[in-house]
Amino acid sequence: MAGGMDLGTGGKSNRKPLDATINLVPFIDLMAVTISFLIMTAVWTQIGRLQVSNSGGPTDPNQQEEKEKTVPLTLFITDKQLQLTVGTTSDAPIPIVRDAKGRLELTKFEARIKEVRAQLPDQSAITLQPEDAVKYEDLVRIIDDSIGLGLPNVSVAAAMG
Amino acid sequence: MAIQVPGKRFGKRLEKSKVFGHGGISKRPMFADLLITPMVDMFVIIVLFLIANFSATGEVLMMTKDIQLPEAVNVREVEMVPVVMISKDQVLVSGTVIGRVEDLARDDYLNIPSLEEKLREMKKQYEDLHSLAKDDASGFKGDVNIQGDKDIPYKIMKRVMFSCATAGYNNINFAVTTTGSLKPLEEKAANSVGQ
Numbered sequence: 001m002a003g004g005m006d007l008g009t010g011g012k013s014n015r016k017p018l019d020a021t022i023n024l025v026p027f028i029d030l031m032a033v034t035i036s037f038l039i040m041t042a043v044w045t046q047i048g049r050l051q052v053s054n055s056g057g058p059t060d061p062n063q064q065e066e067k068e069k070t071v072p073l074t075l076f077i078t079d080k081q082l083q084l085t086v087g088t089t090s091d092a093p094i095p096i097v098r099d100a101k102g103r104l105e106l107t108k109f110e111a112r113i114k115e116v117r118a119q120l121p122d123q124s125a126i127t128l129q130p131e132d133a134v135k136y137e138d139l140v141r142i143i144d145d146s147i148g149l150g151l152p153n154v155s156v157a158a159a160m161g
Numbered sequence: 162m163a164i165q166v167p168g169k170r171f172g173k174r175l176e177k178s179k180v181f182g183h184g185g186i187s188k189r190p191m192f193a194d195l196l197i198t199p200m201v202d203m204f205v206i207i208v209l210f211l212i213a214n215f216s217a218t219g220e221v222l223m224m225t226k227d228i229q230l231p232e233a234v235n236v237r238e239v240e241m242v243p244v245v246m247i248s249k250d251q252v253l254v255s256g257t258v259i260g261r262v263e264d265l266a267r268d269d270y271l272n273i274p275s276l277e278e279k280l281r282e283m284k285k286q287y288e289d290l291h292s293l294a295k296d297d298a299s300g301f302k303g304d305v306n307i308q309g310d311k312d313i314p315y316k317i318m319k320r321v322m323f324s325c326a327t328a329g330y331n332n333i334n335f336a337v338t339t340t341g342s343l344k345p346l347e348e349k350a351a352n353s354v355g356q
Contacts, residue, residue, distance in 0.1 A: 024197055031204035038211035043220050048236025049306060049334035054326045130315045137231040137311035139318070140335055144233035156322065 050143050053155045069122040073151070075109075077130040077142065082109055086116055096138075104141050113149045125153035222308050222336055231311040233337040240304060243283050243330070245276070245321055247309040252321065254279045265317055273324045280305070280328035305330035 071087035081093040091112060097105040117123060126146050130139050143154050221239045227248035245254050252259040252273070259276045288301055305325050309318060322333055 024201065028197075028201065028204065031201070031208060034208050035204065035211065038208065038215060042211060042214060043216040045224060046339040047222055047230070047239050048233065048337055048339040049239050050233055050236060050337055051332065051334050054322060054331065054333065132314060132316035132319070134315040135311070136309050136313045136315060136318055139315060140231040140233055140311070140337055143335070144235050144337070147235040 050140065050147065050154075052143060053153070054157075070120055070125065071123070073116065073123060073126045075126060075128050075142070075146075077128060077134050077139070079131065079133050079135075082142075084109070084112055104138055106142070106145050109142075110145065110149060113146070113151065117150055124151055125155065126151045127155045127157055129157045222306065228308055228310045229312070230308065230336055230338045232340050234340055236337055236339050237334075239306065239334075239336065242304040242306055242334075243280065244306045244308055244336075245280075245325065247307065247313055247317060247321060249310050249312060252276065252317075255283070262313065262317055265320060266314065268320075271320060271323045272327055273320050276321065276324040277328045280325060280330055284329050301329070302332060303330045304332040304334065306334045306336050308336040 072085075074085040076083040076085070079096070081095050083093045084091045094108045094112075099105055128139070128142060128146075139156070143156075146154050221241055222244060223246075225246075225248070227250065228246060243255065245252065247253075247262070249262065251261050252265065254276060257279060259279065260273060265273060284301060291300065307318070307321060307325070309321075325331075325333055
């Protein structure tokens with residue numbers, strides 16, 4: 001009955017039928033080829049990069065003016081504690097706490113950085129000075145956190161032996 | 162003898178077979194219709210999912226089971242630059258073994274001479290290639306990706322970073338596994354300040 005619709009098949013007139021059939025075979029072929037191609041070229045692991053600079057590298061002369069509005073921010077990292085130095089003032093050491101998965105808990109560090117950012121909104125640089133025994137994963141976690149807190153210019157120094 | 166329709170004729174033993182005997186016990190039709198509509202729907206969903214996850218950059222870093230990358234959120238997109246791989250056992254550049262991590266951890270020097278040499282060689286190759294092609298726009302920028310295992314100590318990383326900087330690769334990038342989306346960093350920073 002075609003839903004009560006006039007299919008145009010009755011009568012003597014030579015009107016074309018209203019129902020058109022779409023040929024699905026090439027469509028399915030195209031889909032199959034596209035799916036195969038996309039599965040073969042798919043990248044299942046999302047990889048990114050964290051840009052850091054070596055402390056003591058060349059400085060941009062245009063940044064000299066910016067530096068006047070900021071202070072040197074240094075974070076000493078050992079396997080037991082973190083110590084932030086803002087300008088010439090050293091904060092109390094923050095003991096390292098880990099969660100159940102062994103990841104660093106950086107709540108206190110984050111709160112302190114937010115305080116510094118509130119006082120110095122133009123501050124965008126931080127220098128990390130990790131100890132030799134610090135795990136790379138912990139260093140990356142701190143770099144990631146610093147960038148997330150609005151300090152994109154992260155330098156890593158090798159001061160502590 | 163009765164005239165029969167041309168075609169395969171099976172013996173009496175198979176006359177009542179459901180498969181070979183025509184008009185056997187079962188009257189169910191032999192042909193099953195394939196439902197095209199749900200199949201096309203499924204294909205469309207798969208294609209859309211794969212296109213949404215498609216990465217035009219491709220696989221820049223070679224992933225191996227020896228290197229477990231650390232996780233990070235505030236990341237940029239990886240670029241095609243030389244890669245220094247640091248596994249739990251050895252340090253490699255472009256598939257060439259530079260040294261064993263155990264030996265490097267024992268030394269007290271800050272640089273790794275063989276790594277420096279290899280990177281200088283790669284830098285020279287890059288510069289020669291671009292000077293031959295008279296391609297001044299994409300000059301040497303000193304970018305290098307460090308693909309390090311998450312458990313290696315900073316002592317090894319420090320030596321690798323120092324060697325990279327000495328060889329002229331000052332823009333160091335740590336390769337990480339992303340747990341968030343690859344949003345522009347400026348946008349993320351603005352969000353964090355807003356909070």
